[in-house]
Amino acid sequence: MNARILSFQSKKNPAVVTILDENAIPAQFKEPITNWKIDKAAIKEAIKSGSVVPGTELVNGTRLSVK
Numbered sequence: 086m087n088a089r090i091l092s093f094q095s096k097k098n099p100a101v102v103t104i105l106d107e108n109a110i111p112a113q114f115k116e117p118i119t120n121w122k123i124d125k126a127a128i129k130e131a132i133k134s135g136s137v138v139p140g141t142e143l144v145n146g147t148r149l150s151v152k
């Protein structure tokens with residue numbers, strides 16, 4: 086029988102900034118962003134009904150079901 090010995094170490098992570106109040110942060114540290122929400126359900130229905138939606142494809146995947 087082969088036995089493996091594992092070793093574990095605890096290491097410190099680099100410092101990260103936690104935002105407590107976005108409204109209190111000065112404007113010099115903010116940059117505007119524009120977000121788009123893609124309606125995947127609408128795209129799926131459009132493709133299923135025969136429409137071509139540029140930049141998309143409808144893919145049937147597989148999954149493992151364990152009961």
